[in-house]
Amino acid sequence: MxxxxxxxxxxxxxxxxxxxxxxxxAAALITQQGSIFCGLMxxxxxxxxxxxxxxxxxxxxxxxxxxxxxxxxxxxxQRVRGVKxxxxxxxxxxxxxxxxxxxxxxxxxEKTFPPDRLARDREREQxxxxxxxxxxxxxxLDLVVPDVDSAPTPPARWYSPGLVNVIEQVILLGVDDxxxxxxxxxxxxxxxxxxxxxxxxxxxxxxxxxxxxxxxxGLRKLFxxxxxxxxxxxxxxxxxxxxERLRRFIASTPEIEMNDHRAIIVGVCEATRTFTSNxxxxxxxxRAKQFIPMERKMLTYILAKTADDENGAKAPAAVVADxxxxxxxxxxxxxxxxxxxxxxxxxxxxxxxxxxxxxVFLGFLVGTAIAGQTFYNFTIENIRxxxxxxxxxASNSRIVGMILLQAAVVGTLGYGIGVGLSxxxxxxxxxxxxxxxELAYFTPWQLLPTTAVAIVFICVLASLISVQRVIRLEPxxxxxx
Amino acid sequence: MTAAESTLEAGEGASGLRTAVRIRGLSKHFGSxxxxxxxxxxxxxxxxxxxxxxxxxxxxxGKTTLLSVIAGILNADEGEASIFxxxxxxxxxxxxxxxxxxxxxxxxxxxNLLPALTAAENASIPLVIAGWRKAPAVQKAAEVLAAVGMGxxxxxxxxxxxxxxxxxxxxxxxxxxxxxxxxCDEPTAALDHDTGITVMELLREKVVRPDRAVVVVTxxxxxxxxxxxxxxxxxxxxxxxxxxxxxxxx
Ligand SMILES: Nc1ncnc2c1ncn2[C@@H]1O[C@H](COP(=O)(O)OP(=O)(O)O)[C@@H](O)[C@H]1O
Ligand SMILES: [Mg+2]
Numbered sequence: 197m198x199x200x201x202x203x204x205x206x207x208x209x210x211x212x213x214x215x216x217x218x219x220x221x222a223a224a225l226i227t228q229q230g231s232i233f234c235g236l237m238x239x240x241x242x243x244x245x246x247x248x249x250x251x252x253x254x255x256x257x258x259x260x261x262x263x264x265x266x267x268x269x270x271x272x273x274q275r276v277r278g279v280k281x282x283x284x285x286x287x288x289x290x291x292x293x294x295x296x297x298x299x300x301x302x303x304x305x306e307k308t309f310p311p312d313r314l315a316r317d318r319e320r321e322q323x324x325x326x327x328x329x330x331x332x333x334x335x336x337l338d339l340v341v342p343d344v345d346s347a348p349t350p351p352a353r354w355y356s357p358g359l360v361n362v363i364e365q366v367i368l369l370g371v372d373d374x375x376x377x378x379x380x381x382x383x384x385x386x387x388x389x390x391x392x393x394x395x396x397x398x399x400x401x402x403x404x405x406x407x408x409x410x411x412x413x414g415l416r417k418l419f420x421x422x423x424x425x426x427x428x429x430x431x432x433x434x435x436x437x438x439x440e441r442l443r444r445f446i447a448s449t450p451e452i453e454m455n456d457h458r459a460i461i462v463g464v465c466e467a468t469r470t471f472t473s474n475x476x477x478x479x480x481x482x483r484a485k486q487f488i489p490m491e492r493k494m495l496t497y498i499l500a501k502t503a504d505d506e507n508g509a510k511a512p513a514a515v516v517a518d519x520x521x522x523x524x525x526x527x528x529x530x531x532x533x534x535x536x537x538x539x540x541x542x543x544x545x546x547x548x549x550x551x552x553x554x555x556v557f558l559g560f561l562v563g564t565a566i567a568g569q570t571f572y573n574f575t576i577e578n579i580r581x582x583x584x585x586x587x588x589x590a591s592n593s594r595i596v597g598m599i600l601l602q603a604a605v606v607g608t609l610g611y612g613i614g615v616g617l618s619x620x621x622x623x624x625x626x627x628x629x630x631x632x633x634e635l636a637y638f639t640p641w642q643l644l645p646t647t648a649v650a651i652v653f654i655c656v657l658a659s660l661i662s663v664q665r666v667i668r669l670e671p672x673x674x675x676x677x
Numbered sequence: 678m679t680a681a682e683s684t685l686e687a688g689e690g691a692s693g694l695r696t697a698v699r700i701r702g703l704s705k706h707f708g709s710x711x712x713x714x715x716x717x718x719x720x721x722x723x724x725x726x727x728x729x730x731x732x733x734x735x736x737x738x739g740k741t742t743l744l745s746v747i748a749g750i751l752n753a754d755e756g757e758a759s760i761f762x763x764x765x766x767x768x769x770x771x772x773x774x775x776x777x778x779x780x781x782x783x784x785x786x787x788x789n790l791l792p793a794l795t796a797a798e799n800a801s802i803p804l805v806i807a808g809w810r811k812a813p814a815v816q817k818a819a820e821v822l823a824a825v826g827m828g829x830x831x832x833x834x835x836x837x838x839x840x841x842x843x844x845x846x847x848x849x850x851x852x853x854x855x856x857x858x859x860x861c862d863e864p865t866a867a868l869d870h871d872t873g874i875t876v877m878e879l880l881r882e883k884v885v886r887p888d889r890a891v892v893v894v895t896x897x898x899x900x901x902x903x904x905x906x907x908x909x910x911x912x913x914x915x916x917x918x919x920x921x922x923x924x925x926x927x
């Protein structure tokens with residue numbers, strides 16, 4: 197009977213595609229919105245996940261999330277080092293700095309120019325970027341608001357390249373002077389192994405006086421008009437050419453004023469985008485303390501590593517964290533626990549989950565409505581066919597089996613295409629090196645079974661309504677015309 | 678009691694033919710109160726194997742209702758309707774489903790072919806319901822289709838067939854599992870005169886066999902002469918039974 201069910205299902209192409217599209221839509225919307233939500237949540241703890249090498253975070257006990265920096269006395273560092281099971285412990289400063297940009301744009305531009313080959317595209321690209329934004333929405337706006345010239349849409353840039361003495365809030369991270377734990381992995385981002393997350397320069401450059409390392413996206417925001425734009429796409433710019441642009445810029449020893457202290461940018465690193473998307477500035481712990489007004493308490497976090505036990509086995513980080521907490525009275529969490537604590541804070545204290553939840557739920561409802569409705573209609577329109585099968589002696593259970601099989605097929609197709617589409621969408625949001633861009637997108641594996649459950653629910657619901665219609669169906673209808 | 682035993686137990690009619698359908702005091706109503714319709718009001722009727730029986734009468738007199746009860750797709754209120762010795766009125770729904778699958782072939786006015794299946798696939802449905810695999814079922818159906826003159830249209834979809842051709846496919850479908858009783862409700866009503874005659878001839882020549890009864894409900898008096906035994910109905914009752922001897926009524 198199953199082949200009959202399948203032929204019935206695909207026999208009417210339009211209806212078949214209608215059902216599959218409905219389910220695809222539901223599946224795609226749920227995974228896509230879910231992924232954006234998870235991506236955003238990951239962004240909130242980007243700075244926890246960006247720290248490699250340490251497995252414990254020690255902090256003031258009342259810290260609720262990574263940006264909730266509450267400094268401690270530096271003597272705590274020794275106390276943590278004294279706890280059994282701690283291999284090493286290093287300081288990490290995390291705070292906000294005010295970067296003042298004092299460059300004269302024209303002078304800077306002279307020093308930093310893109311390769312000639314791309315001059316034409318650069319101008320085109322820049323003309324595009326400094327002009328008022330033009331997209332579907334502005335075009336619709338132009339239609340609705342005809343006199344648009346008198347109130348021009350502001351340029352897409354954060355501020356005009358012509359402006360000087362701009363002040364920009366940055367995330368300032370001071371890593372341990374000796375070990376540099378907490379800084380991005382040292383190797384180059386592209387090219388020779390071992391890879392790290394440095395585009396230009398190396399971590400060792402931080403040992404030079406007044407030096408800082410800025411993240412690539414943040415640098416672009418700090419120095420508009422200095423040819424730091426993303427690689428051109430038309431014609432495509434090679435990675436090497438792009439790197440060359442960044443290198444030339446760094447070679448021009450650009451500097452900023454960090455809270456009235458001179459800071460020279462010696463390197464460009466890649467940093468996971470943060471929720472607030474402020475530029476990320478790395479420097480040494482001692483230098484960060486110089487940048488920031490002197491306070492009694494300066495130590496924001498202590499990064500620590502668990503040691504091996506006497507018998508060589510690795511002590512679980514959570515056990516050591518517990519021990520630190522008991523002995524020092526400080527808050528101590530494993531990296532993972534701190535990540536979840538941060539996410540949890542955003543989940544509970546911001547409206548983000550509710551808003552996304554509503555979108556996901558709407559997608560679910562719309563998908564249910566479309567797919568359920570089309571599937572139910574499909575059954576109802578085929579009711580005469582089911583009726584004649586019943587008359588010819590097909591039992592209810594076999595007809596229910598046929599309907600469930602049909603639902604399973606459209607469900608599987610819709611799920612597969614929907615998840616496939618949203619995954620494709622996810623890949624499209626990455627830049628050419630696979631880094632996330634403005635759109636946060638992360639699909640944890642748990643999202644896939646969740647979507648599957650939703651789709652199964654839709655299919656079961658739709659087929660149950662259909663099934664009870666068919667079960668109650670009097671086979672005698674076949675003789676009525 | 679197995680189907681084979683019950684067939685043997687079925688009595689012989691007055692004419693020496695085996696009784697295929699024995700109906701006694703059968704009644705059936707629809708609705709209640711003001712809406713109540715007495716569709717069948719105590720029917721007594723015998724139909725024989727090896728014959729083509731016609732049930733005729735004006736529209737709304739209960740022909741389809743009677744046929745539905747005989748075919749086991751509608752529950753009667755009371756009475757007896759034995760098909761080769763098995764009383765469908767007393768059967769459970771589950772038993773009726775099995776009974777239909779094993780014993781009954783259906784021919785409908787609207788053909789009721791599945792539009793997504795080819796002629797051969799449509800004709801194979803009763804075998805598939807009986808549990809056959811697709812390939813042998815379609816193979817057998819193709820043979821039966823060839824026997825009813827549809828050998829060239831095996832792989833056509835219903836939408837590519839004319840009304841007469843669709844009715845032939847439907848007849849092949851009704852025959853494919855070799856049922857004891859064929860029930861046909863207005864098989865010619867949707868067809869033009871000549872096609873209707875051809876379909877009736879087909880039923881008469883290819884379908885009627887000594888061990889099989891064919892019951893045709895019709896109000897199309899142009900095909901009355903095909904019947905061996907014609908039951909005239911009116912207002913839920915059989916008002917006259919007409920016997921025609923031999924098949925040379927033409
Ligand atoms: N399902 C039903 N519900 C209510 N009334 C019905 C139903 N089926 C048939 N009837 C009524 O029963 C009577 C007999 O119908 P039917 O057997 O279809 O007549 P025929 O086939 O001779 O035209 C008619 O009056 C019809 O309106
Ligand atoms: Mg009728």
